[in-house]
Amino acid sequence: MLEPSTELLKQIALGEDSVLELKTVEFSGDRITGPHRNSMADELAAMANTHTGIVLLGVDDQSKAIRGVPKDKLDIIEAWLREISNDLIEPPLDCVIRKTLITDADGGEKAIMRIDVPRSLFVHRSPGGNFRRIGSSKRPMRPDVLARLFQQRSQARLIRFDEQTIVSAKPDILEASLWRRFRTVLSPADDQEFLEKMKLVAQDEDGILRPTVSGVLMATEHPEVFLATAYVQAVCYRGTERNAAYQLDAKDITGPLDVQIREACKFIERNMRVYAVKVPNRVETPQFSMNAVFEAVVNAVAHRDYSIYGSRIRLHLFADRLELFSPGTIPNTMTIDSLSERQSARNELLSSLLARCPMNVNAIGSQRSFIMDKRGEGVPIIITESERLSGRRPEYRLLDDAELKLTIYAASSPHGDDPG
Template sequence: MITDRAEELLSRIALGEDSVLELKKVEFSGNRVSGPHRDGMADELAAMANTVSGVVVLGVDDRTREIEGIPLEKLDLLEDWIRSICNDSIDPPLDCVIRKVAIADGKGDEVAILRIDVPRSLFVHKSPNGYFRRIGSSKREMRPDVLARLFQQRSQARLIRFDEQVVPGTSLSDLEPDLWNRFRTALSPKEDRSFLEKMKMISEDEDGAPRATVGGLLMASKSPHIYMSSAFIQAVCYRGTSRGEARQLDAKDITGPLDVQIREGCKFVESNMKVFAIKAPNRIETPQFSMNAVFEAIVNAVAHRDYSIYGSKIRLHVFSDRLELFSPGSIPNTMTIESISERQSARNELISSLLARCPMNVDAPNSQRSFIMDKRGEGVPIIITESEALSGRRPEFALIDDSELKLTIFAAPSPHGDS
């Protein structure tokens, strides 16, 4: 990877393009970028992300290697243009670092260029003209067999599970010692890196650099959504029984390590549900939802969702008559909707094993848990049994478009006959 040192960047530019360096001359027509072509730029960025971590430099002629620079008054325009390409012309959108850099041209004068650091992605990106990879200093459209192999390598189906894959651009400093030290035991390696590697919270990338894994980031980072933008719970409470912005009573994006997301998700439901009270002759309180069932449902969603699906978050929606929980991904392995209460299967072994070592952090009445997960497959039966006993209706599981699992838990009716 090309470092931030100006001297190294200059020397690499002098040598010309290669697998990790792309140079582009930029031309303007008024307040519009006329060159390079927008679609061609998208193809170049996606090809690099599909292949290897690299750098694209705008403001350098790729044929003569002459540093021409970018007019200062056009820098913001060019940055917005690149950001728009990354978000709108590449699927899934590409996360990269865009920086304005001052550098010396061939005459020794200081000029401005735009440096784009493109990490090797967790995903396979499609650009306007297809799927590309980088070979040397050029891009090549991928043949079907190469594309299929790349999808397999970057999906959950590969030998290395998705939650054990490294997250590009991360480092050891992205993991918090107070979060990963809680998994230590007397038998754990004393040296930090050895311990993190053994726990599979870090691993080496193709260049030998230590990176946080997906599971490590989700369990030992205070802000995993910075690198995995969909790794959060979108919680919304609605007035009545239907959705609509005007009907929203409360809304919150719940971020943080997964055990915190579980705790805060339960708090959101508890603070927004009704608790009915009657005197018979002593006061009896009946909540709309069993918090033990809600806890198990959120744990299952967080532990078993498919984190390889870009742009899909967990959605927790509370209505006056029900709770709906949407979890990205199909049902793991050969399970079906009908067998979901009888079978056990873990999509994310690393995440599940780490949650099984996290002390219980939710006040869930009737729960016998000491740790957040037990890995014995008891969660779904608890959701069904306790919810049905409270509301009189069996919770419903549904698979939407084979890409999202929906759980509906029905609310207990008011003993007073109101809603």
């Protein structure tokens, strides 16, 4: 990215290219009449789909002259850009909007608006369709090019999504108290060397060191700031219907992934029923095996597809069942029927990091020392322990080839109480 003003002036003098777009701004009163909102959205999305770049508003693309924008209109332009990024681009585009002073050819100082557009983790669609940037112009993507881009930015890429860098973040957002827990006696003494070796940071395509997706998910207190849907949405309902009127408890569970796992299990433990009978001594029967619940939540958090924008893990607790929705299809060539027999990890790096996190859940019956063991025992535990407790086998379903749903049935009350 170009930072010094002198370097930016040199680039303006050379004109537009793949990473620089120049535009003048026209007003009618306080209303922006040019460029058109849809056209601006197409330009921003095309750049995000292609390469990290800069858009400068207030510079003529033909003459390269710095026209500037009225200083009293800067806030109007900023609001206009925010609306375009959030409302006209799908998924919404995260870019940096800055008001900048720059020197024109006569030595005067003029205000322009600078938009730093990162190469996105996602494929963006704008009002005109799906665009990419070729040289100084945008071009619609042919179906084969679009399919290839989706593949590159999905689980099938050579560099897995959980190892991708987040270009809007800096390494100092990673909290030492969180990443130091992954150190061992064999780890490099140098912090940066250690972070790179663990792939918590990596160089982006411009050679700048950035946090990776896994770094943000495991070593920041609020990963949802950079990955908006990286949390668990938990809801407990009274009865058996998904109805807001019957909602008993709800929580958006955020934090590092190991914290999300712990808090999701606590949510279920807090809201499920525990039945007690005297035969002759008191015997307690929970609705759900917490060991099975733990394995289910770990699988959802560790194996979800974090590249899918707008989808979060959903945990719905009813009187008669638990439903857990995890974004993403089944990895590789696995099927629903083979889940209990085969092992495949979508997020290898995340799985290895969770395998270094000590158990933080009271999962009764678990023999784990660490959150993940990577032996593929999770699904068999979910099935056998849940079926033993409730008499019903848990069910996995793939919804629209985009979301995996697990239903764990609750144990019935020994008193014959109605689940509602």
